[in-house]
Every structure is written in structure tokens, then in C-alpha cells.
Amino acid sequence: MAEASVPIEFAEYADDELPELLRVQVLDFQRIVWPEGFAGANRFRTWTSHPSTAPIHQLYAAGSQLVSHLEIVTVTVTVDGHEYRAVSPTAVLTYPAFRREGWSTRLNARAVQRIDRSTADIGLLTCSPELAPFYGRVGWTLARDVPVIVGPEGRTWQSEDVLLTRAIGSRSRDALERLQDHPLRIQEEW
Ligand SMILES: CC(C)(COP(=O)(O)OP(=O)(O)OC[C@H]1O[C@@H](n2cnc3c(N)ncnc32)[C@H](O)[C@@H]1OP(=O)(O)O)[C@@H](O)C(=O)NCCC(=O)NCCS
Secondary structure, three states: OOOOOOOEEEEEEEHHHOOHHHHHHHHHHHHHHOHHHHOHHHOOOOOOOOHHHOOEEEEEEEOOEEEEEEEEEEEEEEEOOEEEEEEEEEEEEEOHHHOOOOHHHHHHHHHHHHHHHOOOOEEEEEEOHHHHHHHHOOOOEEOOOOOEEEOOOOOOEEOOOEEEEEEOOOOHHHHHHHHOOOOEEEOOOO
């Protein structure tokens, strides 16, 4: 089988500029790999991350074929009763045929450049424990033993994911100090 002649190229899009064909490939991947986000009232969800989180998509594609993707969202989190604006990469994915070629690591490196320039309070991400070293490669720090508590007051549960952080703004240190003794509280997993 010959290699495709279309080169794999980087692109970045605001959410409302993401070409529909690429959006569908992100959505289909999410629907299959993370079905819990597409259940019940969200069965017909058409957004990759809720538009209120102002997603910025960074991706590699060969023409209209998606190779690898992530999006950077902005969310409000709470630690010890204090609110912080956090920027976070999410929907991090590489289609199976292109895995272990470094595509996602390249996107992670680009994402942190953008996150480090952000005016938010802190960089955060959550992931399964075995992927913590993968994000550690581009400077994310594992917040060891910090529980991530999800859901509205009185109906919370503890996420199985681990938390990684990145100091970016003047309030990062304040948030990181509080995280030493308090869980991260979020309304929903993103
Ligand atoms: C995780 C994922 C995005 C990596 O994409 P990729 O383009 O293959 O990543 P890279 O080639 O840049 O880096 C590969 C590295 O990822 C890490 N990695 C990937 N899958 C892993 C797994 N299941 N467990 C542990 N580490 C893993 C390894 O460190 C690997 O490095 P190695 O090849 O030197 O062993 C891809 O495997 C994927 O789409 N997985 C399913 C969706 C997912 O889990 N996304 C992350 C959500 S937080």
C-alpha cells in the first residue's frame, strides 16, 4: 500500500472555525472511546467540549483526514472555596494508525506554549495514572495524592484520574499551596 501523498500538517482553530469534517472525526473518536460523555441527555451532543469553555483546537491532519488532536479549554475550578480559572488540554487523541510516531507529544508541546501565554490562573489536566509520564515530558507536574472531586454539592464523586498542574499566572502559587491540603473541586469532568 502506497503512503498518502497529502502531507500531514499542523493547524489551529477557534471552535467556531473548526472544519466540520474534522469536528466529526473528533466527535466520533470521543463517542467511541469516552462514551460516558455521550449518554442520556448528551446522546446527540454535537460539541467536542462545551462552547462555554471556549475551545481552541490544535491538530495534525492529512488534508481532511484527522491524525492527532487536542483542544485547550478554559474552566472554573474550586480549591478550598476559592475559584480559579484553569486552562486545560482535553480531547487528546491520535487515530490508531498514527500512534507512537510523536504526533501527540508535538501537540502537547504546542499546547503548553499557548497555555503558558494564557492569562488564566493555572494550567491543569486530569488523565489516567499511566499517562502522567506522557504529559510529564512537556513539563506537567503530577499533583500527588490530590483528590479530584466532581459534581454539585451533595452529589459528588471522586474521579479515578490523577491531577497534573502547571504554574502559569500570579495566582498559580496560591492555588498550588491550597491543593497541598484540599481537593480540586470541579462541576464536571472535561
Ligand atoms: C495517548 C495518545 C493520545 C498518544 O498519542 P501518540 O500520538 O501515539 O503519542 P506519542 O507518539 O507522541 O507518544 C507516545 C507515548 O504515549 C505514551 N502512551 C501512549 N499510550 C499509553 C498507554 N496506554 N499507557 C502508557 N503510556 C502510553 C507512551 O509514553 C508513549 O511513548 P513511547 O512510544 O515512547 O512508549 C493515543 O495513544 C490515544 O489517542 N489514546 C487514546 C485516547 C487517550 O487515552 N487520550 C489521552 C486522554 S488523557
